[in-house]
Amino acid sequence: MKTLSDLRPVYVVGVGWHPYRYATEEPYVTLGLTAVRQALADAGVEWPSMDAAFVGTALLGMASGRPMLRHLGATGLPLVHVENASASGSAAFRAACLEVACGLADTALALGIDKAIPRPRTSSGLGGLAEDAFVAFTHFALLTNEYAARNGVAPEDVALVAVKNHGNGALNPNAQRQKARTLDEVLGGKPISGTLTSLQCCPVGEGAASVIVCSEDAIQRLGIDPGRAIRVTASAVGSETPGAGNDADAALTRTVIGRALAQAQRKGTELDVLEVHDAFTIEELLYAEAAGLCGEGQAIHLLKEGAFHLGGQCAISPSGGLIAMGHPIGPTGVGQVGEVVTQLRGEAGARQHKGARIGMAHMVGLGSVAYAHVLERP
Amino acid sequence: MDGPQLLKPALYAQGDDGVAWLNGGACACGHVFFPLQDxxxxxxxxxxxxxxxxxxxxxxxxxxxxxxxxxxxxxxxAPFDVGVVKLDDGPVVRTLLTSVGDAPAPGQAVRAVLVEVDGKEPGQRVRDLRFEVQA
Structure with missing residues (x-):
């Protein structure tokens, strides 16, 4: 079976956002157009040069793309909507990469966009003992309890993830939460579930993120600056298998990140920056270990040593992560790629992780599904 | 033990020793699962x-x-306690606990019991499944 690394090279050449924020009455069209126009300007290309568009959204409902993208000039390009829960944006990015890698397109847009619109899941027909009691933050409160018991970790240790990520978010103008927080503030926040407090849980608001991917041919033909092009060296995806227990997301992440690193011929310890699905603090610890940055139960120790801070061994969630950058669902996975690209270009300003050359974007979607993309500065 | 009707009779039943049964299933391949489904x-x-x-x-x-x-x-x-329980018979289930604010720690042995709770209709009482620490 072929992988992205067997196909022609794909590069990210443009990134853009509409800042993530709490819900407003502004139409989603405005959010999306802002992100796309910024990505086009960043790449230095015009909209008619786009060969295909993939719109990742979980909450907007059917056919939201054309009412938005037509205002860029209706070129008639192929347009696909992609839904994969929290990983919708990651799925749209992968689809765009594959479209270019296999030669069906020379350029493609991946746009993640959502508004905070409640969308209950359709019942599978199978009930549980008390499924209504297990909303997302309670699921992760249980994982926190399990991890803490297994590794002898205190709740205040886990909360340090939030302190780091709020600090990073304070340096990111696109983040929903831009205020640095102390450990006392994080621990003293509203109790949510188990030992999780409100500042250890991601906010779900609205926003948009966009990236433009293209081939080497397109870089030359469109006069794109090759010095700012970041290569996508791996794209991996998988879904949950039975028997993983309560910790299925971490087990799946380990598998998928392993596939991505193998494609890129890299080790987890080579990653300079890592954007993970840290919707809740415990996840960053679980996924750092699953990515091979350290052994099981060791992430807290490295976190305390500063290994995961900007300037450390591997900057995790330099954007602020889902906890501070926010998790507007559709945009999140695309925004992660944009952050990694910005870091690898050396254009992240106050939150720049010096010398970043290799990065990964990792996302989990309800189900579970997981995605991992490796990006490298050529 | 008789009492009000079960809230979710498709999922569990009263045992004859005070411990409730869960209505699971098994596949010819040996996989045991909960809840029962076809x-x-x-x-x-x-x-x-x-x-x-x-x-x-x-x-x-x-x-x-x-x-x-x-x-x-x-x-x-809220508040209420929830747990993930690995059944001795194999499956892992997510469940409500009888405790409130004093949830049992990982590794503690628990058992399923049927407790009376409010039903959907005003004044209605039904029995629902919870897990509690084994004595």
């Missing part, structure tokens, strides 16, 4: 005659637990 085996894809009902004893150990302080859903008042 869609297909998650392990091997078997369906139809491959799947048979299997009562699961409501005994197991806590994998994880938490006290929910703020609940996002309707119809359930």
């Amino acid at each position: 869609f297909g085996c998650e392990m091997c894809g078997g369906f139809g005659v491959d799947l048979t009902p299997q009562r699961l004893k409501g005994l197991g150990r806590i994998v994880a637990s938490a006290t929910v302080h703020l609940h996002a859903g309707k119809g359930r008042e």
Whole structure:
């Protein structure tokens, strides 16, 4: 079976956002157009040069793309909507990469966009003992309890993830939460579930993120600056298998990140920056270990040593992560790629992780599904 | 033990020793699962005659637990305790606990019991399943 690394090279050449924020009455069209126009300007290309568009959204409902993208000039390009829960944006990015890698397109847009619109899941027909009691933050409160018991970790240790990520978010103008927080503030926040407090849980608001991917041919033909092009060296995806227990997301992440690193011929310890699905603090610890940055139960120790801070061994969630950058669902996975690209270009300003050359974007979607993309500065 | 009707009779039943049964299933491949379903085996894809009902004893150990302080859903008042239980018969289930604010720790032995709770109709009482620490 072929992988992205067997196909022609794909590069990210443009990134853009509409800042993530709490819900407003502004139409989603405005959010999306802002992100796309910024990505086009960043790449230095015009909209008619786009060969295909993939719109990742979980909450907007059917056919939201054309009412938005037509205002860029209706070129008639192929347009696909992609839904994969929290990983919708990651799925749209992968689809765009594959479209270019296999030669069906020379350029493609991946746009993640959502508004905070409640969308209950359709019942599978199978009930549980008390499924209504297990909303997302309670699921992760249980994982926190399990991890803490297994590794002898205190709740205040886990909360340090939030302190780091709020600090990073304070340096990111696109983040929903831009205020640095102390450990006392994080621990003293509203109790949510188990030992999780409100500042250890991601906010779900609205926003948009966009990236433009293209081939080497397109870089030359469109006069794109090759010095700012970041290569996508791996794209991996998988879904949950039975028997993983309560910790299925971490087990799946380990598998998928392993596939991505193998494609890129890299080790987890080579990653300079890592954007993970840290919707809740415990996840960053679980996924750092699953990515091979350290052994099981060791992430807290490295976190305390500063290994995961900007300037450390591997900057995790330099954007602020889902906890501070926010998790507007559709945009999140695309925004992660944009952050990694910005870091690898050396254009992240106050939150720049010096010398970043290799990065990964990792996302989990309800189900579970997981995605991992490796990006490298050529 | 007689009492009010069960809230979810498709999922559990009263045992004769005070411990409730869970209505699970087993596949010809050996995979044991909960709840009972006839869609297909998650392990091997078997369906139809491959799947048979299997009562699961409501005994197991806590994998994880938490006290929910703020609940996002309707119809359930926080605080309440929830747990993940690995049944002695194999499956892992997510369940409500009888405790409130004092959830048992991972590794503790628990058992399933049927407790009276409010039903959907005003004044209605029903029995629902919870897990409690084994004496």
